[in-house]
Amino acid sequence: MAVLVTTVLPIVAAVAIIIRLLMTGRRPKGYPPGPPTLPIIGNLHQMPTKDAHLQFEKWAREYGPVYSLILGTKVMVVLSSDKAVKDLLDKKSGLYSHRQEMYIGQELCSGDLRILMMGYTPRWRMCRKMVHTLLNVSAAKSYVPYQILENQQMLRDLVVDSDNFLHHIRRYSNALTTTMIFGWRSPTHDDPKMKQLFDGFSEFAELNQTGLAAIVDFFPILRYLPDFLLPVRRKAQALHKAEKELYLSHWLKAKESTLNGTIKRCFSEELVTAQKAEGFSDDQAAYISGTLLEAGSDTTSSTLYAFVQAMLLYPDIQRKAQAEIDRVVGEDRLPNMEDEHDLQYVRAIVKETLRWMPTTIMGAVPHAVTQDDYYEGYLIPKNAGVVNNVWSIHMDPARHPEPRRFNPDRYKDDRQSLADAAANPDYSKRDQFTFGAGRRICPGIHVAERSLFLGVSRILWGFNIEPKIDAKTGKPILPDQEKLTQGFVCMPEEYEAKITPRNDARRQRIMDEWKIAEETCLDPETKQWRQVPLTIAPRSTKA
Template identity: 75%
Template sequence: MKTITAVSLLAGVTLLVVRFLMVGRRPKNYPPGPPTLPVIGNLHQMPSKDAHLQFEKWAREYGPVYSLILGTKTMVVLSSDKAVKDLLDKKSSLYSHRPEMYIGQNLCSGNLRVLMMPYGPRWRNSRKLVHGLLNVSAAKSYVPYQMLENKQMLHDMLVQPDRFLHHIRRYSNALTTTMVFGWRTPTYEDEKMQQLFDGFSEFAELNQTGMAALIDFFPFLRRIPESLSKTQKYAKELHKKEKALYMQHWLRAKKETQEGTIKPCFCEEMFKVQKKEDISDDQAAYITGTLLEAGSDTTSSTLYAFVQAMLLYPKVQEKAQEEIERVVGSDRMPTMEDEPNLQYIRSCVKESLRWMPTTILGAVPHAVTQDDWYEGYLIPKNAGVVNNVWSINMDPRRHPNPRVFEPERYMNDFQSLADAAANPDGTKRDQFTFGAGRRICPGIHVAERSLFLGVARILWAFNIEPASDENGKPIIPDPDKLTQGFVCMPEEFPAKITPRSQARAEKVAQDWREAQEECLDPATQQWIVTPVSSRGGAKA
């Protein structure tokens, strides 16, 4: 009996060892990928910086669909327009889930962040609410908001040109706070706006690589006491600060709605839905807060990249300004009515999104809800699925000389950004920065208008040239130096921004002065009467 027990114990231990050593290995029927090591798989090869470059290199080596084995988890990387169309779009019912993200969703977000929320009724309800705010009909009605914030951005660039990044960020943030909460951000020094940008940068960087990834890929590490795990402690601290910010915004909007003093905005509708569907204040705060987060960061980062492109490609700037002169002239600024006739400006917007994608690896991975086969390979249930935006946007077969900023690529592309994303032919899609499938960014319609107005009006009013160092030598930024995290932008750089003429400078100042007198309270710089209803329809 003792012999049988010993043999059974030995067999059990052997089986456990074998199973343990099988962790990290790539099954033969999975998509190909870099060689693995037992237990850790490819974790040792995951870069701590500029992950998009390594993901692009692997795409060249292993093809448009490859796999990474990350401890106990599998990640499948899609690096072609065809694969994204076939899986994330055409099979969106299977590929709209999210992988478990313990640090990002549990600790950093209290399971409340819509961006990382699993696919299901709760996510669909949140998405439905957001769609009401950001659909194409609603987006058209927000143009008055965009025009006013654009006028302030140009004025701020006129009087403080060295702070152009701050002015771009305030522009996108103020538009978003107006749409979501009914109030605008009149200055970059606004403490809550600073907290938003800084907090999201910390969140994005924490969740890309390092210890956060290890804890996600090896669940047993979650049992480490918080006193010994700086990552878990830091994640909880981030959530505490972020939740306080979002809750403060939501409770203020809720109180103003109850008092009848709120300006038309998303929170009016959120308040009605909260009472009807028993949504908690925590949930409401994160739905509205993550809308603010998404709308503030990506638009500003793309406009910042556009400014960098103008420094590096002055001929593009000249050509764009020539088109504006021909279509608009010097007496007035471009408006949305000019968009159909400013195809080169539209092309500059599309090329900015392609050349410097802010969601460089698709922001957050999708996940597949059941085993699926694609081109002979098994994509296993619960695998993370990455939309490798950088590699697709930089694919030389789609875009020859991809690191060259060349708006001419889009001169015959008259699709809107949303139409291009929905095109059944994946090769006809302009760029992949806004994601794919049911998880595509719902703000795509608003973003397109904000970017068009930003690009067209900056180029109407100003010349963008390199700044000079102390020796008078031009400072040329490196376009490949990017901030880190799953949402990124160019590293900060200086630029010389000057009015194209005295008459244009006076026009910029006059337009902002008139907008303030007509629309804003002189004491608070908030809207006196907004031209938009709570569901996005323009008022008569």
């Protein structure tokens, strides 16, 4: 008998393992539909390595607005309609605000500190609450003086060196963000810490988009492989080390300045107070502030870069917007936030840019559901990843006819702010989905809207955007609007443009306003703020 048991048990165990392996990768009955699967790997073999948004859009047209992908041991549910996003990510945000475990992205690349990838936990809610103090709608209004000054420098830089317009756009968004978070600004586009920020986040996004990083998440057993068989581990750890050093240097400098009373008013003041009350580490504080810097610097600049491309490709829209600005503002001054109500076509251009070229093209990081849920008769299982398929929603011809045509008239009657549109109970009235949904919606939406309006309106007031001419053919050099960078945050691939002042009077106005701002507001040597504008929100007395 003992011999029989000894013989049979290994066979039973082996059969059980084989059955379990064969069941892995299959789509269980009741799940949302999706492409056919293979045993063990599921749909992994069909996952694109480039331009994933196009494949996800194709599947949405084939399998419907809610479909599923079986990725090894994990399930991904893809929401590709405005209704599904509203019903699940918004209305059931208490269930749909979690994250799946991300070994490479969160544990190795981020030391479990990055808010973007943090699970829906008390720690995340504490971090989110603090971020809200910096970026809520009331605070956002008070930062306009920072935005105006950085915008004035961007315009001046475009006059002096228009060929490097991407650098100037990036400096604009980065300097604003560092001022709001740490109290200091980036006066030049070649600031080494600014370059490290953009390069580091690009490397982070690229690493987490690679097949090997994803496979380790989909088959957790692989994380026990030795380093020589899992080289992505060392690369992720090295990236985290460099990134943490950068974020810690920013944070510790701001903390020291706060404690000795020399810091300019900014988010880090609040964070020092909160750290005393909550007791979180300097590492966590560095990542709270650092990832805010990361998000604020990249998304605004990518959207403005897309706007410039749209003006190249759709010159009639540029002329129509300039006519509106000339009628409302005139030639003797630049647009300001008080003009926003009267510049509806410019507002529509901002909204259409966010729709036409969404920077978070696949909703950045997928949500996850914390318990089994049912929707439209389908089971969405506990711990499933849930994708806000931004591109497919924006490119739905039923929602936006001729979706690849840049057409601001889609929003000619939409006077909602971006945040009000996101909160509108009528999902069909939401303007775009770039900033996410539910409790994970981007807290910087209010600041971003003002930065984008000032950027778009003032560039159009001051400059004409035209294609360069090919010296050999004599034909305009036009970019391909379908060629996009890859990663969590994307934008058009680099392109050329001819950006020139509309006339000498506007050129001189731009140069004069920057000279006045520079002499009035900035230290002549450091180019940092001499003192905080009176309208900047006072420091909170609450932890």
